Amino acid sequence: MIKAAVLEAPHTPLVVRELSAPVLEPGAAWLETLYSEVCGTDVHLYHGKLSGVPYPIIPGHINVGRVVEMNGIVRDFDGNVLKAGDIVTFLDVHETCHNCWFCLVAKASTRCPQRKVYGITYGLKDGILGGWSEKIYLKPGVKTMKLPKGVKPEAFIGGGCGLATAYHAIEQAQIKLGDTVVIQGSGPVGLNAAILAQLVGALKVIVVGGPAMRLELASEFGADHVVNIDITNENDRLAQVRELTNGRGADVVIEASGAPAAIKEGMLMVRDAGAYVVAGQYTDNGDVTLNPHLELNKKHLTVKGTWGIDLSHFYRSLKVMEKYHSRFAWEKFITRHYSLYETNQALADVEDRRVMKAVITPNR
Incomplete structure (x- = not known):
C-alpha cells in the first residue's frame, strides 16, 4: 500500500x-x-x-x-x-x-x-x-x-517548476546583451526569471513584487533593484522604473505575478518598441481594459504569451542548474x-x- x-x-x-x-x-x-x-x-x-x-x-x-x-x-x-x-x-x-x-x-x-x-x-x-x-x-x-x-535534490526542487517556466518566458523574451529587464512577480517563476535574465545578458534586472522576504531573496540572487508592491502604488512603481531607465522604460518586461491588473501596469513599464512577455496568467482571474492605440500600437509593443513547458525547457533548465x-x-x-x-x-x-x-x- x-x-x-x-x-x-x-x-x-x-x-x-x-x-x-x-x-x-x-x-x-x-x-x-x-x-x-x-x-x-x-x-x-x-x-x-x-x-x-x-x-x-x-x-x-x-x-x-x-x-x-x-x-x-x-x-x-x-x-x-x-x-x-x-x-x-x-x-x-x-x-x-x-x-x-x-x-x-x-x-x-x-x-x-x-x-x-x-x-x-x-x-x-x-x-x-x-x-x-x-x-x-x-x-x-x-x-x-x-x-x-x-x-x-533540494536544489532541483527549489528551482522546480518555476525554473522551466521562467526558461520558456526568457526564450520568448529574446533578451539582448545589455538590456534592462523588469520582472513583475517575486515568486519562484519571477526569481528564476531574474536569474536567467542575468545569464542571457541583461545588465540591469528590476524585480517588482512582495512581500519583503521574497524581495530580499531576489537581491541575494542578483537583482539590481527591487520595488515592493506592498508599500507602493502603481504610479510610484512606474516612476521608479522610469527613473532607473533614463525615462524610457525597460527593454523587456516579464509578467510572472498571476495578477491580471499587472498586465496594463507592465505594458506601461516597457519602453517604446520593447517587448512584454506574459507567463503568470495560468488561470482565469478576470479581465483587464487596455487602450490599444496608446498602450500597444503607438508604443510599437511586442507582446507574447507562454503556456506550459515542453521537454526542451525542462532539459535545458536542468543543464543550466548543472552549470550554475x-x-x-x-x-x-x-x-x-x-x-x-x-x-x-x-x-x-x-x-x-x-x-x-x-x-x-x-x-x-
Missing part, C-alpha cells in the same frame, strides 16, 4: 489515503518520492480554477525521487540505463502526440490536445501519478532524467518542508505568500 494526499474535489481538504500499488507495465518504474513541490498551480487546483481536471487527483507535478523498481530496461532521456538507487526527475508532461497540427505544423507542442500532465490532468483513476505520495508510477515513455553530478548551481543556491528558495499530513497547510501558506517555496516530503 502507498500513502498519498488526495484532493477529492475543489474546495475540499486533502485527505491521506492508502492506495494499492499496481503491477508495473513493461518499461515502467516506481519512484520513491524525495521531494514534491507546491506551486501556484496547486492552489488553482484547490480552487477549481483549471478546466479539465479529473478530480479526485494526487497533486504534485514537479518531483525528484529515487528509482526503486523497474520492469525491464528503462533509460533516461540521455540514453543512460537506469538502475535502482538512481536519483531522477521527470518531465511532468506526457502523452504529447507529436502527430497533430499543433505539434507538427505550429511547432507548439504545449497546445497538443493529447497532452497530459502528472498531478494536474491525470486523475486518481489513472494511477498514482502525482508527487504528493510515497511513490510515483512512471509510465512507459515518461521523459526521465538523472540529476547531474553536483546538483542536490555553485553560483545560485536554488535550495535557498525552500522555506519549509511539509509531510503528507500537512499538505493543506502547505497550500494555505503558498496562497498567502507566507513562504517562498513549500516542499512536500512524503517519506519523512
